[in-house]
Amino acid sequence: MKSILEKIKNINFKKNISETKNLSKKDIFKLTNKDEFTKIHKKYLNKVNKIILEKNEIKTIEISEYPKNNEFIHYLIKCKENSELTIILKLTSKESKEIFYRSAIYEIYQDKNSKINFIEYQNLSNNFINYNYKKSVLDHDAKINFYDFHIGSKYTNNIVLSDLNGKGSESRNYSLYSSKDNQIFEIKNESNHYNEKTFSDMINKSTVNNSSNTKYIGTVNITRNAKFSNGYQQSHSMILDDESKSESIPILEIDNSEVKCSHGATVGKIDKEKVFYLMSRGFNKKESKKILVEGFITDLLKKIKNSNLRTEIQKEVMKKI
Structure with a gap:
């Protein structure tokens, strides 16, 4: 992490920064961390x-979004009572020899029953370093579903946090990361249960290939005031070569006995016996791996209702094999 921060600091943000737009800082930076990424974001914020x-x-x-330079973008999202919002965010960029940095922070407030x-579908080119921070605060019976699909960038640090403040509020995090060619993905999901009958679910999957690296940290925190709450998390990683690495760290912090919680994590290489079997049925090695990867990610892709987007993501993941 330190080396990435040093690399960011060496980028000339003033020379190559997107045009400043809609720069009103009112009501923002209330849900953010106080780490180095946030300090840099605040200093160079341009949208x-x-x-x-x-x-x-x-x-x-x-x-x-199609960033062509360094970009520091901030979203303030507020949903009032009984409202319903769907956001489909697509990130792409053109390959360049110059290293650029994209920093995005999303502060989300939800009133009751919203x-x-x-x-989010992120497929930035390999010359981008990508910092992504989302935090939601939920009132009574509010619900949020995060769907994160990260394919691109040289390095991505993706953080998704939910504070379940209201009774009956719910948070779901479904994420897929597919890395290749020395890409690095660091993922942090966290759900904090602060009231009764709250619910959280996290399902993370990753495929890693050709000397790439993923690290996932998932935290479910249930406080003493959050009785009758449920918190679940799963993380599964499929390693496709001998040089790639993947790490999964599930964390349960439980301060209440009247709750239901579980976690599971698997990190393993692609099943060679299954590859061999498929090859015996007439498929070559690459085709066999693609069949197994497709089966591995299908359940997450099915959660995307937009068929065109679902097909596009599946096609890009298959290119990583």
Whole structure:
């Protein structure tokens, strides 16, 4: 992590930075960390977007970002009572010899009985370092579903946090990471249960190939005030070669006996016997691996209702094999 921060500090942000837009800092930086990534983000912030849904409003927003320079973008999202928001965020960029840095922070507030579906598909080119921070604060019976699909960038640090403050609030994190060619993905998911009958679920999967590296940390924190709550997490990684590495760290912090919690983590190389069997049925080695990877990721891809986006993500993952 330290070497990445040093690399970021060596980038000339002032020389290559996107145009400053909508720069109002009112009401932001209230849910953020105080780490080095946030300090850099705050110093060079050049774009602020605000999304506000009124009571009972239902809205779908599609966002396509194509960064060409260093970018520091901040989203403030507020959903009022009984509103429902779907965000589909797609990130792509053009390959360049110059290293660029994209930093994005999303601060999300949900009033009671509101619902958010947040779908992010990140396929930045290999010259981008990508920092991504999302934090949601939920009132009574509010629900948020995060769908994170990360394929691109040289390095991605993706953090997704939920504070379940209201009784009956729910958070779900579904994520897929596919790395190749020395890519590094660091993932942190955290759900904090602060009230009764709250629910969280995390399912993370990754495929790693050709000297790439993924690290996942998932935390479920259930406080003494959060009785009758449920918290679950799973992390599974498929390693496709001998040089790649993957690490999974599930954490349960339970301060209440009247709850249900579980976690599971598997990290392992692709099953050679299954590869051999498929090859005996007429498939070559690469085709056999693709069949196994496709089966491994299908359950997460099925959660995407947009068939075109689902097909595109599947196609890009297959290119990593």
